[in-house]
Amino acid sequence: MKFHRQHAIVTGGSSGIGQATAKLLAREGAHISIVARDRAKLEQAKTEIEKLRINPQQRVIALSADVGDRVQVEAAIASANEQIGSPNILITSAGIAYPGYFQQLPIEIFEQTMAINYFGSLYTVRAVLPFMEQQQRGQIILISSGAGLIGIYGYTAYSPTKFALKGLAESLRGELKPLGIQVSIVYPPDTNTPQLEQENKTKPLETKMIAGTAQTWSAENVAREIVRGIEKKSFAIAPGLEMSLLEKLHSLLSPVLNWYFDRIVAKIRQ
Ligand SMILES: NC(=O)c1ccc[n+]([C@@H]2O[C@H](COP(=O)([O-])OP(=O)(O)OC[C@H]3O[C@@H](n4cnc5c(N)ncnc54)[C@H](OP(=O)(O)O)[C@@H]3O)[C@@H](O)[C@H]2O)c1
Numbered sequence: 001m002k003f004h005r006q007h008a009i010v011t012g013g014s015s016g017i018g019q020a021t022a023k024l025l026a027r028e029g030a031h032i033s034i035v036a037r038d039r040a041k042l043e044q045a046k047t048e049i050e051k052l053r054i055n056p057q058q059r060v061i062a063l064s065a066d067v068g069d070r071v072q073v074e075a076a077i078a079s080a081n082e083q084i085g086s087p088n089i090l091i092t093s094a095g096i097a098y099p100g101y102f103q104q105l106p107i108e109i110f111e112q113t114m115a116i117n118y119f120g121s122l123y124t125v126r127a128v129l130p131f132m133e134q135q136q137r138g139q140i141i142l143i144s145s146g147a148g149l150i151g152i153y154g155y156t157a158y159s160p161t162k163f164a165l166k167g168l169a170e171s172l173r174g175e176l177k178p179l180g181i182q183v184s185i186v187y188p189p190d191t192n193t194p195q196l197e198q199e200n201k202t203k204p205l206e207t208k209m210i211a212g213t214a215q216t217w218s219a220e221n222v223a224r225e226i227v228r229g230i231e232k233k234s235f236a237i238a239p240g241l242e243m244s245l246l247e248k249l250h251s252l253l254s255p256v257l258n259w260y261f262d263r264i265v266a267k268i269r270q
Pocket residue numbers: 011012013014015016017018035036037038039041065066067068092093094095096097116120143144145146187188189190191192193194195196
């Protein structure tokens with residue numbers, strides 16, 4: 001009952017890491033609002049989350065919105081507030097990733113990835129902020145990536161959007177702290193979700209070999225780390241040893257990692 005009566009809004013809550021986190025919070029007594037585009041997936045997730053409620057007063061609602069569209073985001077957050085009440089927790093998990101060779105990726109992929117991953121998160125934060133400010137409390141959890149700590153071969157459209165979230169979290173943290181609002185940023189490792197499955201279809205071989213050096217997590221285990229981080233009010237949430245080291249030491253580690261990754265790429269190119 002750690003999140004009893006709290007209202008958590010989870011963008012991307014219909015799938016993967018977002019859905020797993022929403023489920024854990026529901027099991028701890030929270031009201032849940034999930035936001036994503038596809039209505040069928042939303043309804044399916046809503047049903048699954050509802051089954052995990054621990055008391056009949058708990059509400060679960062599903063809202064269809066494209067986070068890349070500011071007006072839709074504002075309408076969804078207003079509706080969540082109207083139906084359940086002021087949000088206590090925001091998790092921005094909605095995101096996309098299209099790996100590929102830089103010269104071969106259409107420019108629209110770069111634009112769309114920034115619109116959804118970065119601006120989608122920014123619009124949602126701005127939309128919940130007035131409610132949290134009024135309550136003088138709240139927690140905002142942005143989902144970045146290991147690719148938001150070091151640039152990775154094949155992720156030229158994706159990595160910069162996740163670096164941008166790191167910049168946003170770091171600069172926003174101090175501004176919101178005096179208002180009683182805690183900002184956190186999550187750096188998930190490769191996680192077994194529909195997104196990763198989709199990525200694997202277009203991933204360059206070099207990216208596959210580089211990613212293959214790291215362990216793949218389950219969405220449930222990543223969600224557990226996120227919820228633990230929320231409880232502890234951690235700023236950086238980096239699941240596992242690899243992500244923890246990367247989060248703390250990325251500037252020191254990147255020359256070594258780049259040397260290692262370049263060797264993998266050279267081997268493939270031979
Ligand atoms: N899986 C990994 O290996 C991994 C690693 C590091 C970081 N991450 C990050 O973790 C987050 C969740 O990823 P995941 O792997 O759980 O992906 P996922 O299973 O594909 O879930 C993505 C969620 O985002 C929603 N979404 C996508 N575009 C949206 C849009 N424009 N508007 C509203 N909702 C949108 C999707 O629903 P609709 O498509 O119906 O809108 C879905 O609910 C992402 O930000 C991702 O970049 C993932």
